Amino acid sequence: MQATKQSSGWHLRDVIMLTLIAIFFGFIFWVWAFAYDAVAATPLKPFANDITLGAWIMAGPLAGYLLRKAGASFLGEFLAAFAEMIIGSQWGVSTLLSGLIQGIGGELGFALTGYKVWNGLSLVLSTLTSTIVTFGYDLYANGYASYSFGMLVTLFIIRFISIGFFGGVLVAAITKLIDKSGILNR
Amino acid sequence: MNASIKIAVALLISLEISFTKSISLNIALIICAIIYLLFKRVNWKLMLYSILLPILPAFGSWSSLYFYGTGDHVHMAFVLLTRIFAYIWIGSCFTFTTNIDDLLKSLEQNFRLPNTFVYGVLAAFNFLPRIAQEVKTIRLAARMRGEVLHFYSPQIFFKAILTSFNWSNNLAQAMRSHGFAEGKRRTHYHIIKIPKWNWLVAASILIAVQVFLFMSPFH
Numbered sequence: 001m002q003a004t005k006q007s008s009g010w011h012l013r014d015v016i017m018l019t020l021i022a023i024f025f026g027f028i029f030w031v032w033a034f035a036y037d038a039v040a041a042t043p044l045k046p047f048a049n050d051i052t053l054g055a056w057i058m059a060g061p062l063a064g065y066l067l068r069k070a071g072a073s074f075l076g077e078f079l080a081a082f083a084e085m086i087i088g089s090q091w092g093v094s095t096l097l098s099g100l101i102q103g104i105g106g107e108l109g110f111a112l113t114g115y116k117v118w119n120g121l122s123l124v125l126s127t128l129t130s131t132i133v134t135f136g137y138d139l140y141a142n143g144y145a146s147y148s149f150g151m152l153v154t155l156f157i158i159r160f161i162s163i164g165f166f167g168g169v170l171v172a173a174i175t176k177l178i179d180k181s182g183i184l185n186r
Numbered sequence: 187m188n189a190s191i192k193i194a195v196a197l198l199i200s201l202e203i204s205f206t207k208s209i210s211l212n213i214a215l216i217i218c219a220i221i222y223l224l225f226k227r228v229n230w231k232l233m234l235y236s237i238l239l240p241i242l243p244a245f246g247s248w249s250s251l252y253f254y255g256t257g258d259h260v261h262m263a264f265v266l267l268t269r270i271f272a273y274i275w276i277g278s279c280f281t282f283t284t285n286i287d288d289l290l291k292s293l294e295q296n297f298r299l300p301n302t303f304v305y306g307v308l309a310a311f312n313f314l315p316r317i318a319q320e321v322k323t324i325r326l327a328a329r330m331r332g333e334v335l336h337f338y339s340p341q342i343f344f345k346a347i348l349t350s351f352n353w354s355n356n357l358a359q360a361m362r363s364h365g366f367a368e369g370k371r372r373t374h375y376h377i378i379k380i381p382k383w384n385w386l387v388a389a390s391i392l393i394a395v396q397v398f399l400f401m402s403p404f405h
Binding site for chain 2 (some may be wrong): 010011012013015016017019020021023025027028044045046048062079083085087093094096097137140141146151166176177178181183
């Protein structure tokens with residue numbers, strides 16, 4: 001296929017693919033939000049938030065892993081949040097803010113490896129930075145600063161497990177299927 | 187109002203209320219947003235949707251802080267309750283009055299977003315209804331083989347990625363064959379300009395929020 005040279009290294013096909021994946025994820029997230037509500041309507045909300053959070057950060061690590069470019073993880077996550085907002089999210093414009101924060105969190109992990117390592121290690125790093133960055137944001141935005149220290153530690157661990165499962169284990173399983181199918185020809 | 191400016195103002199305000207703890211500011215923002223939407227004659231069904239949608243998460247946030255919080259938690263519980271409604275209504279001011287075409291065109295012409303991104307994203311967003319259909323098809327196809335796919339099954343994401351991969355190849359080729367050239371200058375039939383009053387209104391809204399925050403009787 002003919003490719004034009006561009007400084008960012010982003011081609012039309014990459015952009016379309018990233019956006020399509022983001023919309024697919026946005027759609028799947030949107031369905032998932034209703035599952036979250038069942039628990040979130042009760043005082044168990046903070047746990048619901050942290051148990052389910054992993055599902056929302058999946059688009060980032062996956063996009064980073066698929067496209068292997070600087071900024072892919074951030075853009076994938078941000079576009080997924082944008083798609084979710086357009087479809088009609090119950091969090092309104094804060095969806096976009098969360099996408100921004102989660103995108104930065106996921107991207108940091110890949111950035112730490114200098115965009116040279118694309119394996120389990122970079123995924124683990126990405127899940128770790130996602131957990132830390134999103135938790136830091138929730139201290140303010142979701143009033144987590146009002147919880148006791150013990151509660152915060154519990155929530156942090158739950159969140160890391162959730163992000164580890166969705167952004168780590170599940171993403172690794174998906175990429176394994178992709179690698180086996182050979183569509184990326186690397 | 188210009189779409190990019192509108193979304194920038196909405197984002198800045200919501201970023202600010204993520205960090206402030208003023209109940210009165212949140213309520214004032216909700217009222218302003220409702221007035222704006224009424225003025226724009228938005229469909230009442232959409233308005234109703236915006237009222238009903240955040241009730242569950244807002245109540246959840248309120249109750250969890252109320253029961254588990256420490257310190258100033260009762261105040262924070264109400265801050266969060268109003269904040270979630272403010273997020274939704276500010277978001278609605280953008281999503282119910284603007285479409286993605288306007289936003290992308292404005293980002294391209296007024297803020298020099300590279301056209302690869304503008305038209306790539308636009309092309310993909312036009313597939314939104316087909317994507318909703320595709321997710322259903324993937325689940326139905328699996329059920330015919332006796333498999334039930336959940337949102338945590340790698341297969342559903344794998345199939346979604348395969349589809350995205352195929353469609354993006356086809357779309358990119360189709361766009362090139364219709365004369366789309368990456369990184370080349372384009373001429374525009376529909377030229378978007380940002381009138382001065384847009385900047386003035388945006389600045390006034392942001393200043394008004396700060397003044398209100400400073401003057402509000404109880405924090």
